[in-house]
Amino acid sequence: xxxxxxxxxxxxGGNITGAAHINVDTAPKRLQxxxxxxxxxxxxxxxxxxxxxxxxSVETGVKAAADTLGVKLTIHHASTDEEIDALFKDVASxxxxxxxxxxxxxxxxxxxxxxxxxxxxxxxxxxxYRDFAAAGGTMSYGGDIKESYYQAGIYAGRILNGAxxxxxxxxxxxRVEFFINLKNTKALGIDTPIALVGRAxxxxx
Numbered sequence: 135x136x137x138x139x140x141x142x143x144x145x146x147g148g149n150i151t152g153a154a155h156i157n158v159d160t161a162p163k164r165l166q167x168x169x170x171x172x173x174x175x176x177x178x179x180x181x182x183x184x185x186x187x188x189x190x191s192v193e194t195g196v197k198a199a200a201d202t203l204g205v206k207l208t209i210h211h212a213s214t215d216e217e218i219d220a221l222f223k224d225v226a227s228x229x230x231x232x233x234x235x236x237x238x239x240x241x242x243x244x245x246x247x248x249x250x251x252x253x254x255x256x257x258x259x260x261x262x263y264r265d266f267a268a269a270g271g272t273m274s275y276g277g278d279i280k281e282s283y284y285q286a287g288i289y290a291g292r293i294l295n296g297a298x299x300x301x302x303x304x305x306x307x308x309r310v311e312f313f314i315n316l317k318n319t320k321a322l323g324i325d326t327p328i329a330l331v332g333r334a335x336x337x338x339x
Contacts, residue, residue: 160276160310161192161237162199164260167275167312168232169203170330171319172258175231177206181221182236184211192236213240218248226255233259235266237276245269253318267315267338272322274313311335 165178180196182189193209200207208230212218225233233252235241241248242263249269252259261267262276315338319326331337 159195160262161234162195163310164234164262164273164275165196165199165205165207166203167273167330168234168258168260169205170327171260171273171324172232173327175205177208177231179208179210179221179225179230179233180236181210181212181218181233181241183213183238183240185213186236186238186240188237196234196236215244215247218244218251222251222255222257225257231258232272233257235259235261237262253321256322258319258322258324264311264313264336267313267318270315270318272315272318272324274311276310313338 161180165180168178169175178200180193182192197207197209210221212221222233235248241261245261245263245265246269248259248261249266249271251257251270252266252272253270258272259266260273260275261271262274264274267274312334313336314326314331314334316326316331317339
C-alpha cells in the first residue's frame with residue numbers, strides 16, 4: 135500500500151490487484167544479520183533509492199534497528215549506476231564495515247551487478263533476494279518472491295476467465311528466506327558463526 139497502487143490489501147479498488155511479499159519490514163532484520171556476521175564491527179551503511187516511495191519506511195526501520203544494536207548507521211542514496219559504483223568503492227575504501235541494500239526495484243534489476251561488486255570490491259553486503267547472494271553477495275534476507283509469482287499467475291488466470299481485479303484481495307506472502315553464500319564469506323576472510331549458518335534456509339557453497 136505504501137506504493138499507492140491499491141487502497142487496501144483486502145479491497146484494492148480500481149483495476150489493480152496481485153500478489154505481494156514482505157519487503158520493507160525485512161530491512162531492519164538485514165542489518166541485524168549483517169551485525170551477527172560481523173559482531174566486532176560497529177560501522178554500517180544502508181543503500182536506498184531516494185526516488186522510491188518505500189525509502190522513508192526502510193530508512194526509519196533500519197535506523198531503529200541500528201539504535202537497538204548500538205551501531206553507527208550511515209545512509210547512502212543512489213538512483214543511477216554511477217552512484218552505486220561510487221558508493222561501493224567508498225565502502226571498499228573503509229568508509230563502512232558492511233552494507234545493507236534497501237528494498238527497491240531499481241536495485242533488484244541490478245542483482246547480478248550488485249552481487250559481483252560486493253565480491254570484487256570485498257564489501258560484505260546483505261540484500262533482499264537469493265539471486266544477489268548467488269551472484270556474489272554475502273547474504274540475503276527477504277520475502278519469498280517465488281510464492282508471489284505463483285499467486286500472481288493464479289490471479290492472471292482468474293482475471294482472464296472474467297474475474298474483476300477490484301474483487302480480488304491482494305495476496306500477501308508472509309514467508310521470509312535467509313541465504314548465506316559461504317564461499318563468498320570465506321573469500322572475504324569472514325569466519326561465519328555456526329549459529330548463523332544453522333538458521334539459513336540455504337547455504338550456498
